[in-house]
Amino acid sequence: MTKKTYFLCILFFSIFINNTPVNALNNNSSLFQANTRLSFYSHEKEGELLLHVPRGFEYRTLSVILKVKSDTIGTWQGIARQNLVRIPFIIDLQPAFYTIHTHITAPGNDQYLSECELNILKYKPNEVKTDRLTGGLIVNRKPFIPFGFYCYSPVDPFLPEEEVVKGFNTISPYQKILPETFHERKAYMDRCAELGMKVHYNILSVSGGGGVNSVIEGLTVEEKKELLEFEIKSFRDHPALLAWYIADEPNGYGIPPDSLEKIYTTIKEIDPWHPVSMVFMAPFLSSRNYINALDIVMADPYPVPDMPISLIGNTAASLAREFYGKRPLWMVPQAFGGGELWKREPTLQELRSMTYQAIINGARGIQYFVRQGLNIFPKSTAAWNECGRMAVEITEISPWLLSDENTIPVRSASSNIAVTSALHKGQLLVLAVNKTNKPVKAGISLGSAISGRARVIFENRSLPVSSGYLSDDISAYGSQAYMITIKLPKDTVKRWKDNLFIDPGFEDISSPGVPSACYAWNNGDKGATYFSDTRENFQGNHSIRLVTPKENKSIRLRFFPVPVMAGRTYIISIRAKSDPDKPGYFDISLGGYGKKRFETTGEWKEYISTVTLPYSTEDFPPKANIVLEMPSPGTGWFDMLQITEAVDIRQSMHPEQKKPWEGLWDGKSY
Secondary structure (H helix, E strand, O other), rough: OHHHHHHHHOOOEEEEOOOOOOOOOOOOOOOOOEEEOEOOOOOOOEEEEEOOOOOOOOOOOOEEEEEEOOEEEEEEEEOOOOOOOEEEEEEOOOOOOEEEEEEEEEEEOOOOOOEEEEEEEEOOOOOEEEEEOOEEEEEOEEEEEOOOEEEOOOOOOOOHHHOHHHHHHHOEOOOOOOOHHHHHHHHHHHHHHHHHHEEEOOHHHOOEEEEEEEOOOOHHHHHHHHHHHHHHHHOOOOOOOOEEEEEEOOOOOOOHHHHHHHHHHHHHOOOOOOOEEEEEOOOOOHHHHHHOOOOOEOOOOOOOOOOHHHHHHHEEEHHHHOOOOOOOOEOOOOOOOOOEEEEEOOHHHHHHHHHHHHHHHOOOEEEEEEEEEEEOOOOOHHHHHHHHHHHHHHHHHHHHHHOOOOOEEEEEEOOOOEEEEEEOOOEEEEEEEEEEOOOEEEEEEEEOOEEEEEOOOOOOOEEEOOOEEEEEOOOOEOOOOOOEEEOOOOOOOOOOOOOOOOOOOOOOOOOOOOOOOOEEEEEOOOOOOEEEEOOOOOOOOOEEEEEEEOOEEEEEEEEEEOOOOOOOEEEEEEEHHHOOOOOOEEEEEEOOOOEEEEOOOOEEEEEEEEEEEEOOOOOOEEEEEEEOOOOOEEEEEEEEEEEEEEHHHHHOOOOOOOOOOOOOOOOOOO
């Protein structure tokens, strides 16, 4: 099999009905379609095949066998209750390009065959996979929803740090791929890597895909190809790289799909570890013609002020249906206006409604057009602050948006309110957005007779749920997120009953995205961040994620004071982990005493320190603060902070828990 065949990911289908020979094709050779759930596999030991079930076969019993060569790697039998069947398989293969032969038996012993590529690559720390089931990405081995913006070149050196602290995780600069500006591109890529931001890398000027300020005059096709290949090779291993952006509205510029398929093949031959994207203008469903030249489909409806803003939700819904189980969908909300065809830019309320309409209707990536700080695009700083607010919100609920659990369906009593739901770890998320410029009394019905309370998670309040029904007032173009506990997860953490710290699991999200019970100081890099993270946790839903851009320039968190007494010894426990590909270290102390350094790994581990406070001839403060710092550059997560007085530790510990102080404390302050 040639690399070209692999990288185009062309699906070959053969259908076998009754006595039809297994090597024969008929006129309905695309009846069953299949593809792997992830765009490729590397370190995983298990995978999934997504079998797309055609109409007429739902609610019929199917028997499925998956084979690679002559080996069976997975089987499934059951009733196809949906148009997509998930079939697990075992991965016990060396990195290479394989073909999965999917044998399907339907009632009446009708036989069908579908073939698709199974791509197994050598693991790379900066690899990015697409998840064709959830529509998300896998970045640094974690689920990821890109939430960012286009910007212009040269990139302001302060732009990444200004935006990362608001919650944005992705940027995409328009740029010309010229040798004389290579240092500019490398500079912003390096800075984004330090900050933990990702770059949706624009190569429009050498990929032939149109776009803003993308034309390079005087270059031959061969010279453009040389520049393209050099750029891919230069940044394919860069830690900031997210995806390659090769075409901007090719359907509007009349760029044929086959020309972009050649570009796609060239890129994949050099870098199969990162996805390729395109953005489309109306008619948006023409994007289906380019499916063999992209891994991510994007759309950019700009409705304000002359069209209803429901255009973005309707566009997302149609594209999500078209590409379900095949390609992730990102949307490009309008964040500009006042010139050309657009008389004004969107209000902050319109930006909120457009963004949540996109998410509710299936988009799993947001990239605003366009950002130029501090008040150029958009002109309204309040509107851009609203986008930052939503960046934090979407990150908070990303495990639900990317959950593959079967949810409890929801519906709205009003056609003006769009709703969706997602289930994760026994908790049901319900999202609602108002598509109109007037307040609406929203009645939301759940597909289950649940009673209790729903937390309005971004407003720090709650409301009743009665027999599967909740009601709330949603402001003009407003959105709401409700969390309903369906089943409490089993808590396996053995807590200290006399823990002095008030929020040990960092679960207080009165202000989404940030830990509540602490002060924060900056040790020298304004791009150092501290966010609550729902994707990583030792217990509950949250941890604190620290990102240190440069050595000894971290955030310093000073936690809410705890009662202490002079001369007493205290034991501090915290769980921590780091990026599996980049171990780090952190410091923890109490009241300025007993600082201890610990090295972290890619797995959650408990770290314990003891601190003996000094005796004092003067009045000793009745309270002291635990201080946490991560001087090592990189990313770390922290959870379950506990502190107790050493003399009470035996009574504080759960009876089944081991004595963590044994061998650690010699009566002195560390």
